[in-house]
Amino acid sequence: MRNPAPSKAEHSTGPYMLVAFALFLVWSNSFIAVSYLLGTEGAAARFDWVSVTVARFLPIAVPCLLYCVVYRREETIRLLRHHPVRLVVCGLLGAPVYNLSLYYGQQHGVPPSVAS
Numbered sequence: 423m424r425n426p427a428p429s430k431a432e433h434s435t436g437p438y439m440l441v442a443f444a445l446f447l448v449w450s451n452s453f454i455a456v457s458y459l460l461g462t463e464g465a466a467a468r469f470d471w472v473s474v475t476v477a478r479f480l481p482i483a484v485p486c487l488l489y490c491v492v493y494r495r496e497e498t499i500r501l502l503r504h505h506p507v508r509l510v511v512c513g514l515l516g517a518p519v520y521n522l523s524l525y526y527g528q529q530h531g532v533p534p535s536v537a538s
Contacts, residue, residue: 453534460529471525479518 459474461467469477490498501509527537 453538456525456528457534460525462528462531467529471522471529474525475518475521478521 456474457463458465459467459469459477460471524534524537528534
């Protein structure tokens, strides 16, 4: 018995792999970029630990906020009404607090792998 023809979904993994690879390249070089910006590589600091965190998250926070308000308005309002404190705490602990701590350590001489 012959196998049926593969579905269209089975042929469309290429774009996802390219996006995953691009994200890996960005993520894998982030410690080097942050070290450069904080001046821990022997050059003068271009940013401090707070500025690096803001520069890293502000560009993505705005589109995410717009997505929630424009495309998922009802869900966003419902979640904000039911879990306001939980959303704020999870939002802060999800990445900003970790990165603030990481960059603070890096700025004060802790190697990135240890600070992480």
